[in-house]
Amino acid sequence: MIFLDGDHLSLSQLRALLYNGERAGCSSESLQRVDESRKAVESIVAKGETVYGITTGFGKLSDVHIPSADVNQLQLNLIYSHACGLGDPFPPIVSKAMLLLRANALLKGFSGIRREVIERLILYANEDIIPVVPQQGSLGASGDLAPLAHLALPLLGEGEVFYQGKREKAILPLKERRIPPIQLTAKEGLALINGTQAMTAMGAVTYLEAEKLAYEADGISALTLEALRAITDAFDEHIHLARGYPEQIEVAKRLRKLLKGSSLTTKQGEVRVQDAYSIRCIPQVHGASWQALGYVKEKLEIEMNAATDNPLIFDGGTKVLSGGNFHGQPIALAMDFLSIAMAEFGSIAERRIERLVNPQLNDLPAFLSPQPGLQSGAMIMQYVAASLVSENKTLAHPASVDSIPSSANQEDHVSMGTIGSRHAYQITENVRRILAIEAICAMQGITFRGVHLLSPDTKQIYQAGRRIVQEMINDRIFSYDIERFTDWLKNEDVIEKIVLGLK
Missing domain, CATH: 1.20.200.10 (Fumarase/aspartase (Central domain))
Incomplete structure (x- = not known):
């Protein structure tokens, strides 16, 4: 088993995880960092502080304050609204790499996400429950937003996956394996999609x-x-x-x-x-x-x-x-x-x-x-x-x-x-x-x-x-x-x- 810690993943280890049947795990030290950053997010929500992506909207809407009662819905809305990728899917091996690379980045402990969400990413990679991620739709800044939203959907029981040689609704293998869908909480939708893992995995x-x-x-x-x-x-x-x-x-x-x-x-x-x-x-x-x-x-x-x-x-x-x-x-x-x-x-x-x-x-x-x-x-x-x-x-x-402005010229x-x-x-x-x-x-x-x-x-x-x-x-x-x-x-x-x- 290769233990991810956010700091030491090499291409040779990634090769073993993708092609040689090696399984991934989380290092105990990295999970401690994850827990600490999660406590910080919970404190921000409890205090009603204004912090981008936790209690505000996104992009050009970053000045819109979100009440504490709506922060979970905010994250779910983010995944749904950003899942608008198009075209043929990335090869399954690439989507599997996305799962592993996103988990590895989150294990650095700077993202405020719960450990169970990261463990779910690794579970999907280890069990070859591979999200179907369309290739087109990312500008490569603000993260690979559209592709990573599709990567996140199967965690919620939504979207599609490649599983046992078939492309099917994500909820089907979850029911078969008795894996409950994740319920996103504050900051977690943003933590899942705000990154470069589509381009880096590809x-x-x-x-x-x-x-x-x-x-x-x-x-x-x-x-x-x-x-x-x-x-x-x-x-x-x-x-x-x-x-x-x-x-x-x-x-x-x-x-x-x-x-x-x-x-x-x-x-x-x-x-x-x-x-x-x-x-x-x-x-x-x-x-x-x-x-x-x-x-x-x-x-x-x-x-x-x-x-x-x-x-x-x-x-x-x-x-x-x-x-x-x-x-x-x-x-x-x-x-x-x-x-x-x-x-x-x-x-x-x-x-x-x-x-x-x-x-x-x-x-x-x-x-x-x-x-x-x-x-x-x-x-x-x-x-x-x-x-x-x-x-x-x-x-x-x-x-x-090439470059083209987006989000009402905020992301220019x-x-x-x-x-x-x-x-x-x-x-x-x-x-x-x-x-x-x-x-x-x-x-x-x-x-x-x-x-x-x-x-x-x-x-x-x-x-x-x-x-x-x-x-x-x-x-x-x-x-x-x-x-x-x-x-x-x-x-x-x-x-x-x-x-x-x-x-």
């Missing part, structure tokens, strides 16, 4: 998939290098140490390891003097994207352990301060950077695909076809990869440079971070398909060259890949092959382990 899931895909990009590019009889001098350690970027040095090191023992790669002057940039500059391009991944990881792990609601309660309730920690700008910028970094993995991969299929750029059969002319082979695979690359170029336009600058995180996820999905196409083409090129000439590491990748997609002997419906290989890259870690020397 960003964290995207990062975990992107990191895995980046290792797979290194492994698949090694197959291409052998299919094209690439010159390995470009990966010599001296070149990369001379520039000094650690990530570039590591990519070159991985390529040297992957290609060690190959009879297909060449030296300067044996076949040609230099390779094209998409071959020669893999360490520089992949390495730069790895730098971006490092930046994104750092920002996500800060945000995963951040108090992002408003107001925040300090010093046992002697300080209740309104601020702007709900503003998603740090994650918005990180997601835009992630989008660009992942788009570049796809862009350079598509250029390698072109070099594999274009008979003017290699000595392989045209379009890797066993019978060029009668059969088109991989011709249209390159078209598809090019289409995905162009789509990524539009998706990679920074979301964070917003981050669009949730849009940025959704775009980063779409780009990552597209890049996985591009890399699947590169792998299929590289394997076909190696089939012509001779599988026995591969290095030990790339032979493992080739053999594992061939169990997913067979050799092109005749033209067939290649979309099935691409999607099958894409699913394999997403759900299995064979290539990642080989690249890292773990298998």
